[in-house]
Amino acid sequence: MLKGYPFYKYIVNYHPFGNGHINKTYLVETTIGKYILQQINTNVFKKTKYVMQNIDLVTKYIKMRGGKTLEIVKDNHGKKLKKVENCYWRCYKYIEGGETLEISTDDKIFYEIGKAIGDFSFLLTDFPIKKLKITIPNFHNTLKRYEKLFSLINNNAKVNNCFLEIRFVSEHKLLIKEYMNKLNSVPIRVTHNDTKLNNIMINSNTCQAICLIDLDTVMPGSLLFDYGDAIRVAINKAKEDEKDLRKVKINKKIFYSLSKGFLEKTYPILTDIEKELLFESAKIITLECGIRFLTDYLENDVYFKTDYPNHNLIRAKNQFKLVKEMEREENIYQNIIKSILKQLENKGV
Ligand SMILES: Nc1ncnc2c1ncn2[C@@H]1O[C@H](COP(=O)(O)OP(=O)(O)O)[C@@H](O)[C@H]1O
Ligand SMILES: [Mg+2]
Numbered sequence: 001m002l003k004g005y006p007f008y009k010y011i012v013n014y015h016p017f018g019n020g021h022i023n024k025t026y027l028v029e030t031t032i033g034k035y036i037l038q039q040i041n042t043n044v045f046k047k048t049k050y051v052m053q054n055i056d057l058v059t060k061y062i063k064m065r066g067g068k069t070l071e072i073v074k075d076n077h078g079k080k081l082k083k084v085e086n087c088y089w090r091c092y093k094y095i096e097g098g099e100t101l102e103i104s105t106d107d108k109i110f111y112e113i114g115k116a117i118g119d120f121s122f123l124l125t126d127f128p129i130k131k132l133k134i135t136i137p138n139f140h141n142t143l144k145r146y147e148k149l150f151s152l153i154n155n156n157a158k159v160n161n162c163f164l165e166i167r168f169v170s171e172h173k174l175l176i177k178e179y180m181n182k183l184n185s186v187p188i189r190v191t192h193n194d195t196k197l198n199n200i201m202i203n204s205n206t207c208q209a210i211c212l213i214d215l216d217t218v219m220p221g222s223l224l225f226d227y228g229d230a231i232r233v234a235i236n237k238a239k240e241d242e243k244d245l246r247k248v249k250i251n252k253k254i255f256y257s258l259s260k261g262f263l264e265k266t267y268p269i270l271t272d273i274e275k276e277l278l279f280e281s282a283k284i285i286t287l288e289c290g291i292r293f294l295t296d297y298l299e300n301d302v303y304f305k306t307d308y309p310n311h312n313l314i315r316a317k318n319q320f321k322l323v324k325e326m327e328r329e330e331n332i333y334q335n336i337i338k339s340i341l342k343q344l345e346n347k348g349v
Contacts, residue, residue, distance in 0.1 A: 001084050004075040005091060007032055019102055019198060021305070022216070027094065034094035035073060039087050045216055048088045050133035052081045055215045057131055058124065058190060067123040068211040070095075098201035098210045107257040109207060110234050114261025116200050116209035117192070117230055121223045124190040125269050132190065132220050139193060139217070140225050142176050142288045149291050152298045162313055165294055168320050172287055179284050183222060185273050191221035195230040224274060224281035227262055231282040232289060234258050236322055241315050248321040255333060260340050267344045275341060279333050283326050290319030 002008055010030035017027035017036065024039040045051045055072065062069040072080050073091040082089040101109065138144045146169065153159050153166060192199075192212055199214040233240075235255045238247035259278070263270075293316035296303045301312055326333065 001082070001089060002028065002037070004077070004082060005035075005073065006076055007035060007073075018100065020214070022214075028091075034096070036092045036094050037089060038091070039089050040081075040216070042088055045135065047133065047135045049081060050135050051216050052090060054132050054135065054218045056080060058127070058215060058218050061127050062120075062123050062211075065123045067119065068095075070211075070213055070215060095201050095210060095213070097203055097205065099204050100198040100201060100213070102198055104197060105251070105254070107251075107253040109202065110254045111257040111261040112202060112207065112209040113195075113197065113200050113230065113234065114258040114263075115265050116212055116261075117195050117226055118262040118265025119209075120192055120212050121189060121226065122265050122269060127190050129188055129190065129220050132218070134219055136217065136219065139219065140221060140285070140288070141180070142284055142291070143180050145288055145291045145295070146173065146176055149295045149298070152295065156298055158298055161310070162294060162297065162316070165290075165313075165316055165320055168323075169287070169291055169294070172323075176284065176287070179277070179280060182273065182277060183224075186222045186224065186277065187271060187274070188220050189223050191219060191223060191226050193217035193219060193221065193225065193229075195226045196233045222274075222281075223266065224277055225285055227259075227278060228281035228283075228285035229289075230262070231255065231258060232286045232319075232322070236318075238318065240318060241311060242318055243314055245317060245321045248318055248325060250322070250325050250329070250333075252332070252336070256336050256340075259337055263337075263340050263344060267341070275337075278337050279326075279330070282333075283323060286319050286323050286326065290316045290323065293319060 002011065002014070007030045010032045012029045012031060014026050014028040016025065018025045022041045022044055026037040028035040028037050040048055042048055055070070059069045059072065071093040073093055074080055075082050080090060149169060159166065192215065194214055194217045199212060201210040201213055203210055235250045237249045237251050242248065293304065293312045297310065297312035297316060304312055306312055
């Protein structure tokens with residue numbers, strides 16, 4: 001497999017690398033530099049060619065605009081995607097001096113994370129969106145996710161274990177419907193779709209963000225989901241599968257820092273409707289994530305990896321508790337966003 005790459009004869013060693021859960025990642029060390037080699041998970045990314053096409057277009061565009069991003073390394077035949085015995089591989093230059101974090105409670109880091117996510121949207125503002133392929137249809141169609149869940153509840157014995165959760169979701173049907181309608185007025189932009197902490201490279205010395213990596217889910221979409229999903233993951237004081245739901249609380253400092261970083265970068269491009277929907281998008285995506293966990297629980301864990309029988313149910317409960325926390329103090333979070341926007345307006349950004 002490695003033989004096909006121009007750095008082959010310079011290889012010193014290679015080994016599995018990072019904590020990614022989707023692809024198989026290797027670090028290849030050579031005398032002419034380091035490389036990241038990845039076997040793409042074709043169960044998740046069925047349209048592998050289109051995935052690579054999207055990444056190629058987007059990384060070229062970011063580079064053209066002077067931003068930092070992943071750099072694809074082609075094989076000896078000039079190919080960006082290599083098929084070997086039914087497995088697909090691709091290679092990137094290793095980003096020197098950076099690291100990805102698995103967890104952090106440092107709000108300064110989340111300010112950087114917010115900036116990196118915002119910068120991604122900003123740099124790609126005028127990208128010719130029609131060139132991007134939809135590699136995972138209906139990825140953030142919350143209403144479709146809702147309908148899928150409710151299609152599973154008849155004659156399913158497990159429903160007795162999650163009656164309250166199903167009721168909680170059904171109480172939010174109108175909110176989801178209205179949000180989806182509002183989304184029709186939101187610009188379609190290039191979105192990353194997996195804006196969690198360990199997909200953002202941080203400079204190990206300065207702790208400043210370098211760029212977003214893991215571009216497999218880059219697609220046309222709303223930037224609200226990139227912001228919302230980052231918020232969802234960042235603000236939860238508990239782990240995603242914490243059983244003690246009392247621990248599911250919101251870290252307000254992190255909410256503020258991430259939002260500030262994101263808005264500083266995106267303020268010049270945001271439309272009024274996007275500004276208005278920021279907080280709601282975090283709520284909706286948290287709900288959507290809970291719905292996906294609950295769906296997988298009812299489908300006997302076909303999508304998310306589980307360690308014990310009701311692991312997905314625990315995860316779902318955790319997300320719904322986070323939604324409740326968001327709703328309980330909604331005005332606080334809305335005001336945080338408003339105050340950041342006001343500051344930026346006064347600064348004349
Ligand atoms: N170009 C790169 N330079 C340095 N490290 C990288 C690079 N690409 C990936 N990594 C490391 O490998 C990990 C897994 O890669 P990622 O593309 O996120 O795969 P997955 O889709 O499995 O999450 C990242 O979290 C990061 O630590
Ligand atoms: Mg990743």
